Amino acid sequence: MMDFERFEDLAEIYGGEIARWPEGEREAAGALLAANPERLSPVLAGAAQLDRLLDLAPAQSVDAALLGRLIAAAPQATGAARRWIAGLSAALGLSAAAFAGVLVGVSMASHAQPTIVAPVVTARADTLTAVDVSTDLQDALEEASEL
Numbered sequence: 001m002m003d004f005e006r007f008e009d010l011a012e013i014y015g016g017e018i019a020r021w022p023e024g025e026r027e028a029a030g031a032l033l034a035a036n037p038e039r040l041s042p043v044l045a046g047a048a049q050l051d052r053l054l055d056l057a058p059a060q061s062v063d064a065a066l067l068g069r070l071i072a073a074a075p076q077a078t079g080a081a082r083r084w085i086a087g088l089s090a091a092l093g094l095s096a097a098a099f100a101g102v103l104v105g106v107s108m109a110s111h112a113q114p115t116i117v118a119p120v121v122t123a124r125a126d127t128l129t130a131v132d133v134s135t136d137l138q139d140a141l142e143e144a145s146e147l
Helices: 004-014 023-035 037-056 064-073 080-111 135-146
Strands: 118-123 128-133
Touching: 004 023, 004 037, 023 037
Parallel strands: none
Antiparallel strands: 118 128
């Protein structure tokens, strides 16, 4: 079953002759037109008038020279080999950067000194405090006492 909005859309798209409409829509359109001629006949008449105006317009052929200039001015697609090489160079660059990052991380980890934690305990009658002092802090204290 077709509604009025669909009928009007088809008339606008395909024109005032139902025979030019898509085959699957023709039967439903004919039935709707037969049931509501007072509402849908003006729709078909308006579409038919536009069809006649379009038929009066002279057909334009494509100018071969203009077409040739447009094709010549269009950007050319790069070859598949060129795209492949560009992708490969980007992948190699990223791989080299990742490898360098891993290498720097490993070399920094091998030179790092393990942190030795020396517990310092201070006791009072009512409080027991434990403090972790790293080797960096111990070195700083030793340097200060040497001055």
